[in-house]
Amino acid sequence: xxxxxxxxxxxxxxxxxxxxxxxxxxxxxxxxxxxxxxxxxxxxxxxxxxxxxxxxxxxxxxxxxxxxxxxxxxxxxxxxxxxxxxxxxxxxxxxxxxxxxxxxxxxxxxxxxxxxxxxxxxxxxxxxxxxxxxxxxxxxxxxxxxxxxxxxxxxxxxxxxxxxxxxxxxxxxxxxxxxxxxxxxxxxxxxxxxxxxxxxxxxxxxxxxxxxxxxxxxxxxxxxxxxxxxxxxxxxxxxxxxxxxxxxxxxxxxxxxxxxxxxxxxxxxxxxxxxxxxxxxxxxxxxxxxxxxxxxxxxxxxxxxxxxxxxxxxxxxxxxxxxxxxxxxxxxxxxxxxxxxxxxxxxxxxxxxxxxxxxxxxxxxxxxxxxxxxxxxxxxxxxxxxxxxxxxxxx
Amino acid sequence: xxxxxxxxxxxxxxxxxxxxxxxxxxxxxxxxxxxxxxxxxxxxxxxxxxxxxxxxxxxxxxxxxxxxxxxxxxxxxxxxxxxxxxxxxxxxxxx
Numbered sequence: 001x002x003x004x005x006x007x008x009x010x011x012x013x014x015x016x017x018x019x020x021x022x023x024x025x026x027x028x029x030x031x032x033x034x035x036x037x038x039x040x041x042x043x044x045x046x047x048x049x050x051x052x053x054x055x056x057x058x059x060x061x062x063x064x065x066x067x068x069x070x071x072x073x074x075x076x077x078x079x080x081x082x083x084x085x086x087x088x089x090x091x092x093x094x095x096x097x098x099x100x101x102x103x104x105x106x107x108x109x110x111x112x113x114x115x116x117x118x119x120x121x122x123x124x125x126x127x128x129x130x131x132x133x134x135x136x137x138x139x140x141x142x143x144x145x146x147x148x149x150x151x152x153x154x155x156x157x158x159x160x161x162x163x164x165x166x167x168x169x170x171x172x173x174x175x176x177x178x179x180x181x182x183x184x185x186x187x188x189x190x191x192x193x194x195x196x197x198x199x200x201x202x203x204x205x206x207x208x209x210x211x212x213x214x215x216x217x218x219x220x221x222x223x224x225x226x227x228x229x230x231x232x233x234x235x236x237x238x239x240x241x242x243x244x245x246x247x248x249x250x251x252x253x254x255x256x257x258x259x260x261x262x263x264x265x266x267x268x269x270x271x272x273x274x275x276x277x278x279x280x281x282x283x284x285x286x287x288x289x290x291x292x293x294x295x296x297x298x299x300x301x302x303x304x305x306x307x308x309x310x311x312x313x314x315x316x317x318x319x320x321x322x323x324x325x326x327x328x329x330x331x332x333x334x335x336x337x338x339x340x341x342x343x344x345x346x347x348x349x350x351x352x353x354x355x356x357x358x359x360x361x362x363x364x365x366x367x368x369x370x371x372x373x374x375x376x377x378x379x380x381x382x383x384x385x386x387x388x389x390x391x392x393x394x395x
Numbered sequence: 396x397x398x399x400x401x402x403x404x405x406x407x408x409x410x411x412x413x414x415x416x417x418x419x420x421x422x423x424x425x426x427x428x429x430x431x432x433x434x435x436x437x438x439x440x441x442x443x444x445x446x447x448x449x450x451x452x453x454x455x456x457x458x459x460x461x462x463x464x465x466x467x468x469x470x471x472x473x474x475x476x477x478x479x480x481x482x483x484x485x486x487x488x489x490x
Binding site for chain 1: 398414415418419441450452460489490
């Protein structure tokens, strides 16, 4: 049995923040800077005008001229979603996050842990979330998602049985449910043009004909309509190291590069890193115009060299759509511990560096992370002396 | 819904470490009433004023900054930079 947790319009709700009155009016997430000009999640009132998530901005405004565009907050969404996932995992669930606002987990291993019935597992999940959510359970992931979309805020929907029960449950439901999966999100409109409006009608079509017309996406949709779906793929236990810098004033250009250098140094100096290399980091910024910007940067190879990290990260700062007033760097995936490969030449210099590193390590072990610092010129041309330089961990 | 940092990431985050160099330190300055020129800094009489300049910054923010800087030489021969905070009041030494 698979349990699905659905929080409708999660990204929009996070981006709206305290201005909850916006959710009662036609509103949509504005396109992210530098991406396709398509809107994000939309409010219920906007849906009444025929506006849908993923629609081109021009078409959305043509359908609803009064549509309010809310600046996206990808960093805030990631934080809030991570918090909810952590709460779900606190009941022992191995959670697969599909997208912000939608997660599922297998219930088998949790039933005994929470009193022997599925209802108690669902109640534990709801209590752990401490956030209004629709919860559904079914024999497959897609069936659980369908059940969640029909569940009420305080009453979960459960589909008991096997694959056949899932198919019977899905049969009268609209094909629009296929929008819940990235791979099949584009199919509902094409199916509707052909007069196929229910999942049961899709399931009744010959498999080969669906494959001919819609390819791999069609085959997947056909399998889902049959009540078949893969098992949840739980995420790895997350471990995040994070460093944040509040900038004294909105920065861009060279000054922002220096702030990034400071964050890289601080991140690498964290004890929790335990000498490991980094495989991927998340660079996020709070923009001076409102909203946030977030980019995950996987490195070509796991590394712990601050110079190479800066080389990889600095070009990303050029994508910032506005000056930043806060910059954040988080390590999200770790590699093996760094090992120094001995070079053929220049032994003396590398030996000196190794001795220096060892000295710094010992000093930090004895006197804490601030034992070895270096001067970093943050804004050397500033007219305010205290803004020109800071002390940063020595690397 | 607000968007605070996650519980876990908040727990993992280290306390903010800010080591600014050249941070202003309070100074005892006796100044002329007519033009605000320092007459004595931390009990040392001022021998000469080398330079004076005004710094106005962040006037667009909620924490604007307005300072009158003085570079002076005291009678013991020391070169000292002090400023008068024109918004909050008070004298500070900075170098």
